[in-house]
Amino acid sequence: MRALIDDLLDGLHDIVGATHVLTRDTAGGTDLGAWENDWRRRTQGHALAVVQPASAGEVAAVVGLCAAHQGATGLSIVVQGGNTGLVVGSTPDSSGRQIVLSLRRMQAVRAIDGANLTVTVEAGCVLQTLQDAAMEAGYLFPLSLAAEGSCTIGGNLGTNAGGTQVVRYGNTRDLCLGLEVVTAQGRIWHGLSGLRKDNTGYDLRNLMIGSEGTLGIITAATLKLVPLPAAQLTAWAAVPSLDAALALLALAQRRLSAGLTGFEVMGQFALSLVARHYPQPTVPLYQATPWCVLLENSDHESEAHARAQFESLLEAALEQGCVTDAVVAENLGQARKLWQIRENIPLAQAQEGLNVKHDISIPISRIPEFVRATDALLQQAIPGVRLVNFGHLGDGNLHYNVQAPDGVDGKVFLAQHEDAINTLVFDSVSRFDGSISAEHGVGSLKVDKLGQHKSPVALDMMRAVKRALDPTNLLNPGRVVRM
Amino acid sequence: MRALIDDLLDGLHDIVGATHVLTRDTAGGTDLGAWENDWRRRTQGHALAVVQPASAGEVAAVVGLCAAHQGATGLSIVVQGGNTGLVVGSTPDSSGRQIVLSLRRMQAVRAIDGANLTVTVEAGCVLQTLQDAAMEAGYLFPLSLAAEGSCTIGGNLGTNAGGTQVVRYGNTRDLCLGLEVVTAQGRIWHGLSGLRKDNTGYDLRNLMIGSEGTLGIITAATLKLVPLPAAQLTAWAAVPSLDAALALLALAQRRLSAGLTGFEVMGQFALSLVARHYPQPTVPLYQATPWCVLLENSDHESEAHARAQFESLLEAALEQGCVTDAVVAENLGQARKLWQIRENIPLAQAQEGLNVKHDISIPISRIPEFVRATDALLQQAIPGVRLVNFGHLGDGNLHYNVQAPDGVDGKVFLAQHEDAINTLVFDSVSRFDGSISAEHGVGSLKVDKLGQHKSPVALDMMRAVKRALDPTNLLNPGRVVRM
Numbered sequence: 001m002r003a004l005i006d007d008l009l010d011g012l013h014d015i016v017g018a019t020h021v022l023t024r025d026t027a028g029g030t031d032l033g034a035w036e037n038d039w040r041r042r043t044q045g046h047a048l049a050v051v052q053p054a055s056a057g058e059v060a061a062v063v064g065l066c067a068a069h070q071g072a073t074g075l076s077i078v079v080q081g082g083n084t085g086l087v088v089g090s091t092p093d094s095s096g097r098q099i100v101l102s103l104r105r106m107q108a109v110r111a112i113d114g115a116n117l118t119v120t121v122e123a124g125c126v127l128q129t130l131q132d133a134a135m136e137a138g139y140l141f142p143l144s145l146a147a148e149g150s151c152t153i154g155g156n157l158g159t160n161a162g163g164t165q166v167v168r169y170g171n172t173r174d175l176c177l178g179l180e181v182v183t184a185q186g187r188i189w190h191g192l193s194g195l196r197k198d199n200t201g202y203d204l205r206n207l208m209i210g211s212e213g214t215l216g217i218i219t220a221a222t223l224k225l226v227p228l229p230a231a232q233l234t235a236w237a238a239v240p241s242l243d244a245a246l247a248l249l250a251l252a253q254r255r256l257s258a259g260l261t262g263f264e265v266m267g268q269f270a271l272s273l274v275a276r277h278y279p280q281p282t283v284p285l286y287q288a289t290p291w292c293v294l295l296e297n298s299d300h301e302s303e304a305h306a307r308a309q310f311e312s313l314l315e316a317a318l319e320q321g322c323v324t325d326a327v328v329a330e331n332l333g334q335a336r337k338l339w340q341i342r343e344n345i346p347l348a349q350a351q352e353g354l355n356v357k358h359d360i361s362i363p364i365s366r367i368p369e370f371v372r373a374t375d376a377l378l379q380q381a382i383p384g385v386r387l388v389n390f391g392h393l394g395d396g397n398l399h400y401n402v403q404a405p406d407g408v409d410g411k412v413f414l415a416q417h418e419d420a421i422n423t424l425v426f427d428s429v430s431r432f433d434g435s436i437s438a439e440h441g442v443g444s445l446k447v448d449k450l451g452q453h454k455s456p457v458a459l460d461m462m463r464a465v466k467r468a469l470d471p472t473n474l475l476n477p478g479r480v481v482r483m
Numbered sequence: 484m485r486a487l488i489d490d491l492l493d494g495l496h497d498i499v500g501a502t503h504v505l506t507r508d509t510a511g512g513t514d515l516g517a518w519e520n521d522w523r524r525r526t527q528g529h530a531l532a533v534v535q536p537a538s539a540g541e542v543a544a545v546v547g548l549c550a551a552h553q554g555a556t557g558l559s560i561v562v563q564g565g566n567t568g569l570v571v572g573s574t575p576d577s578s579g580r581q582i583v584l585s586l587r588r589m590q591a592v593r594a595i596d597g598a599n600l601t602v603t604v605e606a607g608c609v610l611q612t613l614q615d616a617a618m619e620a621g622y623l624f625p626l627s628l629a630a631e632g633s634c635t636i637g638g639n640l641g642t643n644a645g646g647t648q649v650v651r652y653g654n655t656r657d658l659c660l661g662l663e664v665v666t667a668q669g670r671i672w673h674g675l676s677g678l679r680k681d682n683t684g685y686d687l688r689n690l691m692i693g694s695e696g697t698l699g700i701i702t703a704a705t706l707k708l709v710p711l712p713a714a715q716l717t718a719w720a721a722v723p724s725l726d727a728a729l730a731l732l733a734l735a736q737r738r739l740s741a742g743l744t745g746f747e748v749m750g751q752f753a754l755s756l757v758a759r760h761y762p763q764p765t766v767p768l769y770q771a772t773p774w775c776v777l778l779e780n781s782d783h784e785s786e787a788h789a790r791a792q793f794e795s796l797l798e799a800a801l802e803q804g805c806v807t808d809a810v811v812a813e814n815l816g817q818a819r820k821l822w823q824i825r826e827n828i829p830l831a832q833a834q835e836g837l838n839v840k841h842d843i844s845i846p847i848s849r850i851p852e853f854v855r856a857t858d859a860l861l862q863q864a865i866p867g868v869r870l871v872n873f874g875h876l877g878d879g880n881l882h883y884n885v886q887a888p889d890g891v892d893g894k895v896f897l898a899q900h901e902d903a904i905n906t907l908v909f910d911s912v913s914r915f916d917g918s919i920s921a922e923h924g925v926g927s928l929k930v931d932k933l934g935q936h937k938s939p940v941a942l943d944m945m946r947a948v949k950r951a952l953d954p955t956n957l958l959n960p961g962r963v964v965r966m
Contacts, residue, residue, distance in 0.1 A: 005764055006904075009648070020488075034538075038827065115729055116848040116849075118846070154937065186689075187940045189944070190938055191941060195844045195846065195916075195921070196844070197645055197649065197922050198844060198918035199645075199919065200692075200929070201942075201964060202945045202949075203689040203692065204688070207685060207689070207948075210686055226740075227733075255784075256783065361678045361679070361681060363599045364599045365486075366600040396678060400740070435676070437681070437682045442682070448686065455672055455674065457666060458672055460670075460950060461672070464951040469944060470947070480684055481685075
C-alpha cells in the first residue's frame with residue numbers, strides 16, 4: 001500500500017508541484033488542521049494529502065490520477081474552498097484515505113463584462129474579493145453572508161449559499177449563468193456561458209450548483225452583476241407578532257417591490273442576548289416588543305427618494321398596526337450598526353452557551369403557525385427552554401435555535417436533549433411542508449436525516465444521478481446522499 | 484402485435500376512461516390532427532393513441548402500463564400540453580408507436596397563497612388562465628409570450644419558455660419553486676414545495692424544467708407571484724445603431740433597475756414589413772432609423788412617478804445620443820398598440836413569404852459585433868438577402884431570421900439555402916459564445932445540431948442523466964439528446 005501511495009504522491013507532485021502537495025510526512029511536519037478541522041470544530045478529519053492545483057487543467061489531471069488509483073487504494077476526493085461550511089461537507093473523514101483538493105490557489109477574477117453585466121471568476125476567489133472587484137468596476141455582486149471575508153465563491157456555488165439579500169437577488173444559484181467544471185472522469189466542461197437564455201439541453205449548471213462537490217468540481221463561474229444602487233437605507237421596526245411581521249413584509253413587497261433587499265426578523269430573546277453580551281451598539285426597541293424587523297431598501301434614484309418611500313411605508317405600517325415603533329438609519333454608520341446588531345446574534349448566543357442550531361425554511365404564510373406550534377411542543381418537552389429565533393423572514397428561512405433553560409449548562413443540555421430536539425423540530429418542519437436545510441446544505445451533518453424528511457422518489461433520483469455522473473463514488477462520498 | 488396493442492388500449496381505458504383514449508379506430512374516426520400536427524405544420528406524426536389523464540395518479544398508472552408494454556411493442560410516450568412548441572418536441576413521430584399523453588384535462592389552479600406569493604397549478608392550465616387567476620387575486624404572474632392564449636404551463640416548464648419579461652423576471656425556470664412529477668418508472672415525486680430556500684440535495688426541479696418531457700412528466704407546479712405594479716408604461720425609441728441600443732439598455736438598467744420589464748429591439752426591415760402588411764397601427768419613427776427599441780417600465784409607486792422616470796431616462800439618452808427620437812405611450816391603449824406592432828413582426832414576415840428562422844442568444848456585449856459579422860457573411864453568401872432581425876435585447880436573445888431577396892419565392896429560397904444559412908448562422912453563434920436555441924428548446928428540430936454546437940462533455944453528461952432517469956428511453960425518445 002505504501003508503494004501505491006508513494007506512486008500517487010509522486011504523480012501529484014508532477015502535476016501541481018511538490019510545494020503544493022501537503023502531507024503529515026512533509027519535511028517539517030506540516031500542520032493540516034486548517035484543512036482537516038471543520039469550521040464549527042465538530043469534527044477533525046485526517047487527510048491523505050492536501051493538493052492545491054492552480055488551474056482547471058491541473059484539477060482535471062489530479063482527478064484523473066486519483067481515479068486511476070482509486071481501485072487499489074480506496075481513496076476519494078474532498079473539494080474544499082474557504083472551509084467555512086456549516087454541515088461538515090468539505091473536510092476529510094478520519095480514514096486517512098481522502099485527498100483534500102483545495103481550490104484556494106485558483107482565485108483570479110478573470111473578466112468583468114459591464115455591458116453583459118457579468119463577471120467570470122475562479123472558484124477559490126474569496127467572496128469579499130469578488131464583491132470588491134465588482135464594486136470597483138461600478139457594479140454590485142449581491143451575494144452577502146457572514147463568512148464573506150473567508151468563504152470562496154466555489155464553496156458558495158457548491159452549497160448554493162443564501163445570506164441576507166436573497167429576498168431580492170435569490171440564492172447563489174440565481175446569480176450564476178455558467179460554470180467550468182471538472183467531472184469525476186477528469187474531463188473539463190467548459191460551460192462558462194454568459195448567456196441569460198440557453199435552452200440547448202438539460203440544466204447541468206444547476207445540477208452542479210448545490211451538489212457540494214459530489215457530482216463534479218466547480219473550478220470557475222460566470223456570475224451576474226447588477227448596477228450599483230444610488231442609495232441603500234436601513235430601518236428597524238418593532239412588530240407586535242409574527243403575523244404583523246408578515247403583514248409588514250407584504251406591504252413592503254407591494255410598495256418597495258424589488259427595492260426591498262433585506263427583511264430580517266429577530267425575536268426578543270435573541271436580541272436580549274445581544275444586549276447582554278454585546279451592549280454596544282445599543283439594541284433599539286426590543287424591550288417593549290416580542291419581535292423586531294430589519295428592513296433594507298435599495299433605491300436606484302436617490303437617497304431622498306429612498307427615505308420618502310421608507311417613511312411612507314412605515315407610516316402606513318404604523319397606521320395598520322403591524323408596526324408599533326420604528327427608526328430609519330440617518331446615515332451609513334447607523335445602518336451598519338443596525339446590521340451589526342443582527343450579526344451579533346450568533347455571537348451572543350455562543351457567549352450564552354452551546355445550543356441546538358437549525359437552518360430551516362417554511363412557506364412564509366405558515367411561519368407564525370409553525371413557530372407557535374413548535375415553541376409549544378418544545379416548552380412541553382423541556383420546560384424553561386429558550387428560543388433564539390431569527391432569520392431571513394423574506395425568504396421563509398429561520399435560524400430556529402434552541403438554548404438551554406436559564407442556568408443549565410449548554411454542554412449538559414446538548415448531551416441530554418440534542419437528538420430529541422432535532423427530531424421534534426424536523427418533524428414539525430415536515431408537517432409544515434418545510435425544509436430541514438434552507439441555506440447551509442446537507443454535508444455529513446444532515447445526510448442521514450434526509451431519509452425521514454425527503455421524498456423517497458427524490459432520493460432515488462438523486463442516487464441515480466450520482467451513480468450516472470460519478471459511478472465509482474470518487475467525489476466527496478457519503479455527503480449529500482448515501483449510496 | 485394487434486393483441487398486445489388491444490391489451491394496452493384496454494388497460495388505458497381502465498385507467499382514464501374509454502372516452503379519454505383517442506385512436507384513429509375510435510368509433511366515428513376521431514381526427515387526431517390537433518395532437519399529431521406540429522404547430523408550424525412542419526411535420527405530421529401518427530399516434531398509437533392520445534391518452535388524456537385527469538390526475539397525477541392516472542398519469543403514473545398510464546406510464547406504468549406503457550413501461551410494462553414497452554418491451555413487446557416498442558412503444559414510447561410523448562407528453563403534450565398546448566402543442567404550440569416551435570421545435571417539434573411534443574408531437575408523435577411517424578412510427579405509429581407513440582402514445583401522446585395530453586395533460587390538457589389537468590388544468591386546475593389548485594391554490595393561491597398570497598402571503599407566500601405562490602400559486603400551485605396543474606400542468607394543463609393555459610398560461611393566460613393562470614395570468615388571469617393571479618390578476619384576480621391581486622398578483623402578477625409575469626410569464627408572457629405570444630402563444631399565451633393556447634400554451635400550457637406544463638409546456639412552458641418543459642421548454643423553459645422565455646418571452647417578453649425575462650429581462651426582469653427571468654425564464655420560466657426562475658418562476659418555479661416546486662414540481663409534481665411522474666417519473667419514467669411511473670412513480671409520483673410530490674415536490675410541490677413553496678419554499679424559496681431548500682438545500683437538501685440535488686436540484687431535480689431545474690433538471691426537469693427544460694428537459695422537454697424526456698426525464699419525467701411534470702403534472703403540476705408551484706410558481707412565484709409578484710405584487711401587481713401600480714403602473715406600467717411603454718416607450719418607443721429610435722436608436723442610431725445596436726451599440727446605441729446597448730448604451731440605452733445600460734442607462735435603463737441603472738436608472739429603472741428592476742422597473743425595466745421589457746427591452747425589445749427591432750430592425751428597420753422587420754418594421755418595414757409590419758408597415759407594409761399591417762399598416763394599422765402605424766409604426767412610429769422607423770423610417771429614419773436603422774433600429775427601434777420598445778421599453779416597458781413597471782412602477783410600484785404611481786403612473787406619475789413612472790412617467791417622470793421614463794422621461795428623465797429618455798432625455799438623458801437623447802443628450803448622450805444613444806436615442807435620436809422617442810415617444811412614450813400616453814395611455815394603456817397606445818401602449819397596447821406599440822406592443823401589437825412588435826407582435827406583428829412574426830405575422831408580417833409570414834405574409835412576406837417563408838424564411839429561415841433562428842432563436843439565438845449571444846452575450847449582450849457582443850451582439851453588435853455578431854450582427855455586423857453575420858450580416859456580412861450572409862450578404863456575401865446570398866447577395867440581396869434580407870434580415871428580419873428583432874428580439875429580446877435585454878436578454879441577449881435575437882430572432883435573427885433570414886428572408887429571401889426581394890422578388891425571390893420563399894419556398895425556392897428555403898429549398899436552395901436553408902441548410903447553408905443554418906450552418907452559417909450557427910457557426911457564427913458558436914464563434915461568439917452564443918446559443919443556437921435561446922428560448923424555444925431542442926425538440927427534434929435541433930437535436931442533431933447539438934453535436935457541433937455544444938460541449939461533448941456536456942452532451943455525455945446529458946446522456947448519462949437520461950440513462951439514469953429513463954433507462955429504457957420511454958419518455959420522448961430522440962428529443963433533446965440522441966442516445
